[in-house]
Amino acid sequence: MDSILKLVYPFKVNEIDGSPRYLLxxxxxxxxxxxxxxxxxxxxxxxxxxxxxIGADNDNSWDTFFRHSNFLSYYRQHYRYENIxxxxxxxxxxxxxxxxxxxxxxxDDFYTPKKLKINGSLLxxxxxxxxxxxxxxxxxxxxxxxxxxxxxxxICLPDNIMKIEKYFSDHLIDASNxxxxxxxxxSNYYKDNPNSKINLTYGYIMVQQAGDxxxxxxxxxSLGYESDAVRESDLDSSIIRPKxxxxxxxxxxxxxxxxxxxxxxYNLLENSYFSFLNPSGGGIHTLLVTIKELNPNDAVQYxxxxxxxxxxxxxxxxxxxxxxxxxxxxxxxxxxxxxSYVHITSETLFDKNPGAPFFSEKTFHAMVNLQPxxxxxxxxxxxLLKSWGIRTFHPFIDESYDEEIDxxxxxxxxxxxxxxxxxxxxxxxxxxxxxxxxxxxxxxxxLTQFKNMNPFExxxxxxxxxxxx
Numbered sequence: 001m002d003s004i005l006k007l008v009y010p011f012k013v014n015e016i017d018g019s020p021r022y023l024l025x026x027x028x029x030x031x032x033x034x035x036x037x038x039x040x041x042x043x044x045x046x047x048x049x050x051x052x053x054i055g056a057d058n059d060n061s062w063d064t065f066f067r068h069s070n071f072l073s074y075y076r077q078h079y080r081y082e083n084i085x086x087x088x089x090x091x092x093x094x095x096x097x098x099x100x101x102x103x104x105x106x107x108d109d110f111y112t113p114k115k116l117k118i119n120g121s122l123l124x125x126x127x128x129x130x131x132x133x134x135x136x137x138x139x140x141x142x143x144x145x146x147x148x149x150x151x152x153x154x155i156c157l158p159d160n161i162m163k164i165e166k167y168f169s170d171h172l173i174d175a176s177n178x179x180x181x182x183x184x185x186x187s188n189y190y191k192d193n194p195n196s197k198i199n200l201t202y203g204y205i206m207v208q209q210a211g212d213x214x215x216x217x218x219x220x221x222s223l224g225y226e227s228d229a230v231r232e233s234d235l236d237s238s239i240i241r242p243k244x245x246x247x248x249x250x251x252x253x254x255x256x257x258x259x260x261x262x263x264x265x266y267n268l269l270e271n272s273y274f275s276f277l278n279p280s281g282g283g284i285h286t287l288l289v290t291i292k293e294l295n296p297n298d299a300v301q302y303x304x305x306x307x308x309x310x311x312x313x314x315x316x317x318x319x320x321x322x323x324x325x326x327x328x329x330x331x332x333x334x335x336x337x338x339x340s341y342v343h344i345t346s347e348t349l350f351d352k353n354p355g356a357p358f359f360s361e362k363t364f365h366a367m368v369n370l371q372p373x374x375x376x377x378x379x380x381x382x383x384l385l386k387s388w389g390i391r392t393f394h395p396f397i398d399e400s401y402d403e404e405i406d407x408x409x410x411x412x413x414x415x416x417x418x419x420x421x422x423x424x425x426x427x428x429x430x431x432x433x434x435x436x437x438x439x440x441x442x443x444x445x446x447l448t449q450f451k452n453m454n455p456f457e458x459x460x461x462x463x464x465x466x467x468x469x
Contacts, residue, residue, distance in 0.1 A: 154358035155182035185356035210364035252280035255350035337369035347377030
């Protein structure tokens, strides 16, 4: 018999209508106390606004560790409130109790010491200090399991998982009672780490959110403008669009440094839309020299030009550098898509092959807005999209790059396709675009079918089977 999944949220306050508002798991008790105090003073306030205020007091360097994110909201949509319990409701029954930690930063937040200034006092603490005293024995006995939700990001570094496993083991919590929900299938981790006890599962939340947004446009998004999607009724073959490509890049990962390099090399900034917002932690020159065909002198020259380019904004001119490091993904300025032909999809991962591809919101921007795309992301990503019913653009765009596992060779193949489309007469590119509108409309309709999916359902079933009685 499958066990009932019950979420453990030790702290809550009531909304004005009396319904419960559950407070963040995994934050320092001083933060919880402050949130409770503030919400009692002003019930119309939100946890997010209080957290942001504390972050501002810490020079925007503070991360809650964790946050209310996706898991709780989806759980509440599909399951009963009675299955969300506090510490006094953990009883010796057949239920599976799970304490959900929703990542606000990255997996290394679990084992990295934190500093936090509250009311003028500096707190130095680690994750274990966020665990309520009454909960800790349940975690150590395995009565309550830990579920770490990072479905909006990929799991791709085995070092993170091993350090998490060691951290909890050092605090007498067995890793077999920990499950990480990531945004990609990382089960190949066990090939190199067969003795690891931690549980890994995954879901594709961004495709659901893309379908949901299609039904909710237009709305005012977090960047302050009206967001809307390009629709079939917006297509007008009599108008030549002024730009060839549209390509969004936030943090300068290796593939985005390469894209900046070819944008400069082929003067794409003059005829296309690009954004490049945040410097790379790996160093621009270090990343450019990985393109083996680029000689050292050219690498130095282009590294300097790319460095000077950043930040290169499209719709984020008004944000501070700190704000550009992280803002919501619900922004969709329709004009950029209406005025360009081809989306260069610059995904989160490129050089690593962590099993199944990771899809962020960037993957679905083109489909939402009726654009063909060149995919700068994981090996065999297009194959997975096609298995969902998404149609792509071979042979007009040679998509054999999807089958090339070597990242440098894959990027060179992608570069060749970008150059081909860039050198094509604009009228020919325009005519091709309007010859494939049936594919573009098909892809947009496919996304709407994902609107009502629960991206956590597979993970919930995994947890039921793993811990069921």
